[in-house]
Amino acid sequence: xxVEDIGSGCSSSGDQEFHVLAVDDSIIDRKVIERLLKISCCxxxxxxxxxxxxxxxxxxxERSSLGFDELKVNLIITDYSMPGMxxxxxxxxxxxxxxxxxxxxxxxxxxxILARIDRCLEEGAEDFLxxxxxxxxxxxxxxxxxxxxxxxxxxxxxxxxxDDSCSSSVLSCDRDHPLSPISVSAMAHCKPxxxxxxxxxxx
Amino acid sequence: xxxxxxxxxxFVDFSxxxxxxxxxxxxxxxxxxxxxxxxxxxxxEVVSLFFDDSEKLLNNLATALQQQVVDFKQVDAHVHQFKGxxxxxxxxxxxxxxxxxxxxxxxxxxxxCLRCLQQLNHEYFLVKNKLExxxxxxxxxxxxxxxxxxxxx
Numbered sequence: 001x002x003v004e005d006i007g008s009g010c011s012s013s014g015d016q017e018f019h020v021l022a023v024d025d026s027i028i029d030r031k032v033i034e035r036l037l038k039i040s041c042c043x044x045x046x047x048x049x050x051x052x053x054x055x056x057x058x059x060x061x062e063r064s065s066l067g068f069d070e071l072k073v074n075l076i077i078t079d080y081s082m083p084g085m086x087x088x089x090x091x092x093x094x095x096x097x098x099x100x101x102x103x104x105x106x107x108x109x110x111x112x113i114l115a116r117i118d119r120c121l122e123e124g125a126e127d128f129l130x131x132x133x134x135x136x137x138x139x140x141x142x143x144x145x146x147x148x149x150x151x152x153x154x155x156x157x158x159x160x161x162x163d164d165s166c167s168s169s170v171l172s173c174d175r176d177h178p179l180s181p182i183s184v185s186a187m188a189h190c191k192p193x194x195x196x197x198x199x200x201x202x203x
Numbered sequence: 204x205x206x207x208x209x210x211x212x213x214f215v216d217f218s219x220x221x222x223x224x225x226x227x228x229x230x231x232x233x234x235x236x237x238x239x240x241x242x243x244x245x246x247x248e249v250v251s252l253f254f255d256d257s258e259k260l261l262n263n264l265a266t267a268l269q270q271q272v273v274d275f276k277q278v279d280a281h282v283h284q285f286k287g288x289x290x291x292x293x294x295x296x297x298x299x300x301x302x303x304x305x306x307x308x309x310x311x312x313x314x315x316c317l318r319c320l321q322q323l324n325h326e327y328f329l330v331k332n333k334l335e336x337x338x339x340x341x342x343x344x345x346x347x348x349x350x351x352x353x354x355x356x
Contacts, residue, residue, distance in 0.1 A: 026256075026284065026287055026288055026291070027252050027256060028249060028252050028253050028256060028287075028288045028291050028292065029287065029288070029291050031248065031249055031252060032234070032237070032249060032291055035237045035242065035245060036237065039237060081283065083280075110286065110287050110290060131287065131290065131291065132230050132233070132290055132291050134233060135233070135236065135237070
């Protein structure tokens with residue numbers, strides 16, 4: 001296993017610094033995700049709950065926030081299992097908000113439950129990452145944001161990746177699989193195969 | 204062999220045994236990759252958070268299992284949290300014990316849960332001890348003027 005040059009990421013993308021809002025009730029996981037994101041040259045705001053996240057984003061109650069641009073959030077990455085509001089509930093609130101629904105949301109979970117993954121993707125999550133989250137996952141998120149963060153069509157698995165190893169996937173994906181265009185994000189190639197088959201069946 | 208060399212060898216041998224015996228897994232190596240000159244104490248900081256969190260969880264578990272009427276959902280929630288945090292730092296044996304524990308929670312098996320808690324305590328304090336030894340060795344190497352060897356999978 002080679003030692004990666006983790007310092008190089010920051011200079012290669014020019015001035016673009018992405019702001020990621022990370023939501024996780026675990027202080028350990030918050031620290032790790034924060035470090036992963038900082039290494040990938042993202043500005044990070046880490047909060048401990050869905051309600052704190054909504055407060056930060058300015059959609060709790062009637063408080064209509066500082067100018068939205070001031071706290072421009074490029075991505076929200078949230079744990080699924082949290083007390084109070086789950087990551088799924090947070091996702092629904094964000095996608096249900098005219099102000100916030102364009103912000104891509106990524107869910108993290110330590111449990112590989114297909115129904116859970118499906119539910120989140122159907123509700124508009126960009127991706128579903130298995131914990132523990134790896135540097136390669138975060139680098140993929142960064143690539144996604146660099147591409148404009150709105151990639152919703154994918155044909156096959158021809159996504160360009162620096163690192164083809166799928167550390168967060170359950171099953172390795174069959175890259176020769178001739179997928180017709182499906183309306184999920186380019187990052188979703190790491191979904192379990194049965195999920196992909198189900199999507200194909202509905203096309 | 205001069206002192207730095209001896210310490211470094213001790214460190215490598217000890218680390219290797221921790222991985223070999225399943226105390227630590229790949230995730231601990233991943234955390235090392237996140238540490239650099241700008242964040243030289245990252246792993247130690249994360250592990251310290253884990254120690255604090257774990258000890259709270261173990262207390263909460265003991266309390267929850269001592270209730271007249273045990274709320275297995277609550278017990279499971281604590282174990283789930285412990286499973287997550289141990290997984291995040293690569294404490295493999297602790298994580299595996301949590302998996303077994305959750306099964307007993309699902310079955311609402313109080314005896315099973317109590318046994319698991321005992322074993323979980325044991326595994327946790329074992330790995331805590333080992334990690335403290337590891338950090339001590341690292342400190343000794345640095346104080347002796349050496350660099351800490353990088354463990355590769």
